[in-house]
Amino acid sequence: MYNLVIKDILVIKKQFVFAFAYILLIIFAFQNMGEAKFAAGIVAFTYMLVMTSCAYEDKNKADVMLNCLPLKKSTVVLAKYISVFLYFVLGTAAYLIFQYIIGSMGFSIEIYPLTLQSFVGGLVAVSLLSGIYLPVFFKVGYMKTKILNFILFFGFFFGISFLIDILKDYQGSALLKNITEFLQNKSDAVIAAVILALVFIFLSISYYISLKFYKNREF
Amino acid sequence: MTPVLEIKGLRKEFKGFGLKNINISLNSGYIMGFIGPNGAGKSTTIKLIMNLLKKDEGEIRIFGMDNIKDEQEVKNRIGFVLDENYFYEELTVEEMKWVLAPVYKAWDEKTFKKYLKDFQLPPKKKIKELSKGMKMKFSLAIALSHNADLFIMDEPTSGLDPLVRSELLDILSEVIQDENKAVFFSTHITSDLDKIADYITMINQGEIILSMPKDDILNNYGLVKGGKELLDRDIRKSFVAIKENQFGFEGLAKDRKQAKKMFGDKVVIEKPTLEDVMLYYVRGNQNV
Numbered sequence: 001m002y003n004l005v006i007k008d009i010l011v012i013k014k015q016f017v018f019a020f021a022y023i024l025l026i027i028f029a030f031q032n033m034g035e036a037k038f039a040a041g042i043v044a045f046t047y048m049l050v051m052t053s054c055a056y057e058d059k060n061k062a063d064v065m066l067n068c069l070p071l072k073k074s075t076v077v078l079a080k081y082i083s084v085f086l087y088f089v090l091g092t093a094a095y096l097i098f099q100y101i102i103g104s105m106g107f108s109i110e111i112y113p114l115t116l117q118s119f120v121g122g123l124v125a126v127s128l129l130s131g132i133y134l135p136v137f138f139k140v141g142y143m144k145t146k147i148l149n150f151i152l153f154f155g156f157f158f159g160i161s162f163l164i165d166i167l168k169d170y171q172g173s174a175l176l177k178n179i180t181e182f183l184q185n186k187s188d189a190v191i192a193a194v195i196l197a198l199v200f201i202f203l204s205i206s207y208y209i210s211l212k213f214y215k216n217r218e219f
Numbered sequence: 220m221t222p223v224l225e226i227k228g229l230r231k232e233f234k235g236f237g238l239k240n241i242n243i244s245l246n247s248g249y250i251m252g253f254i255g256p257n258g259a260g261k262s263t264t265i266k267l268i269m270n271l272l273k274k275d276e277g278e279i280r281i282f283g284m285d286n287i288k289d290e291q292e293v294k295n296r297i298g299f300v301l302d303e304n305y306f307y308e309e310l311t312v313e314e315m316k317w318v319l320a321p322v323y324k325a326w327d328e329k330t331f332k333k334y335l336k337d338f339q340l341p342p343k344k345k346i347k348e349l350s351k352g353m354k355m356k357f358s359l360a361i362a363l364s365h366n367a368d369l370f371i372m373d374e375p376t377s378g379l380d381p382l383v384r385s386e387l388l389d390i391l392s393e394v395i396q397d398e399n400k401a402v403f404f405s406t407h408i409t410s411d412l413d414k415i416a417d418y419i420t421m422i423n424q425g426e427i428i429l430s431m432p433k434d435d436i437l438n439n440y441g442l443v444k445g446g447k448e449l450l451d452r453d454i455r456k457s458f459v460a461i462k463e464n465q466f467g468f469e470g471l472a473k474d475r476k477q478a479k480k481m482f483g484d485k486v487v488i489e490k491p492t493l494e495d496v497m498l499y500y501v502r503g504n505q506n507v
Contacts, residue, residue: 002321003317003318003319003321003322004318006317006318007307007310007314007318010307010309010310010314010318011307011309011310056307056309059308060304060305060306060307060308060309061303061305062305062306062307064271064301064305065301065305065306067269067270067271068269068271068294068297068299068301068305069294069319069322069323070290070291070292070293070294070295070322070323070324071291071322072291216273218271218272218273219266219271219272
């Protein structure tokens with residue numbers, strides 16, 4: 001399994017330069033974004049890398065070769081999911097390192113430190129995007145997912161503000177009140193744990209759907 | 220003795236094409252040439268063996284095991300070379316090897332290094348920078364470096380120059396010196412098989428039309444040439460196919476000795492090549 005994850009990194013190693021540069025850019029730019037900066041940066045970083053690695057799978061028709069090897073289909077699928085989280089970790093590490101360097105160089109820009117809230121927010125966003133994208137990729141390959149890719153990525157940014165607007169409209173509803181009350185009584189760590197558990201369940205379902213699709217695919 | 224590769228009643232339907240009741244049996248120690256024109260079903264058969272396509276019906280057993288139930292175990296002992304490059308072109312030869320080596324239980328680094336040297340494959344070069352011949356040699360080096368017992372090759376010689384083709388065929392002859400190994404080799408270049416194949420299986424329009432020892436084909440079949448007046452309905456039936464023109468006929472007979480007995484000195488009978496046999500089977504009767 002680890003060799004497939006390393007393979008992904010080797011194949012897209014050039015793309016990493018752009019992805020790290022993007023993280024750097026996001027720290028400098030969008031000064032009014034506040035804590036959402038990290039989420040915006042990490043989502044683009046991870047998504048860019050996942051897309052590129054999926055594109056190379058298609059370009060090289062690698063599924064033919066991978067499926068001639070003594071590899072379980074579940075290993076191939078799981079390796080892609082693990083890659084996503086490895087990119088997430090690398091992107092987070094890059095954000096922290098850049099932030100530290102920029103901070104110590106004394107630039108007159110607002111630096112938003114990585115908080116538990118923004119970290120969880122970023123993780124949820126990356127998980128949602130990948131969790132929706134990967135099953136479709138494993139069903140039809142990269143080329144046919146291009147439109148979905150576009151919709152997902154932009155839908156994500158516009159969708160969040162749309163969602164917030166909707167939530168504002170329903171501010172007084174009983175359900176939202178109950179949820180808010182439940183959350184208010186809990187510490188940040190507990191809330192984060194609940195969210196992470198939900199993310200894990202969502203990803204597990206996504207993985208099983210991906211595997212089912214991949215097992216039924218012909219090459 | 221359990222065949223290394225045994226296919227029984229294999230069927231696969233596509234829109235406008237289908238494999239119909241494919242039966243193949245290959246024992247260790249032999250090379251089987253799998254020939255047929257483009258689009259005959261060679262690659263489809265190989266993809267079904269490798270479980271890249273889902274079969275509709277039939278059984279595929281490799282080393283006596285089911286190719287799907289025991290997929291990992293079976294594939295550990297298969298060395299494959301495909302018709303084009305399916306490796307990650309962005310990786311170097313060495314990087315690709317790092318990815319592939321841990322996948323095989325019996326990876327043999329020493330043998331791999333030996334083949335890299337023999338084939339003059341530069342480990343630091345990216346796969347996309349290799350020539351077609353070099354890519355095929357890399358594929359072959361991987362196939363030969365994990366103690367495989369069955370080699371499955373899908374048109375490995377297509378698009379290669381005669382020198383590289385000949386090199387590949389020499390290596391396969393060397394591999395088969397070990398009687399525990401077998402090679403299943405698809406091609407539409409029949410001259411590849413003249414040199415190395417022990418068995419010939421011919422496929423056309425999704426059906427196996429012939430599967431027998433190569434020497435039996437070359438020793439028994441005959442290319443008969445003579446005047447058209449010699450042909451009547453019964454005699455025509457005794458040929459695989461006949462090609463006629465205004466001067467006479469040329470036909471492929473399954474039994475050279477019987478043809479000699481039938482026509483005596485009125486015809487010329489020659490030993491056919493595998494290409495002749497394939498062409499007559501595929502084209503059928505022709506009037507030019």
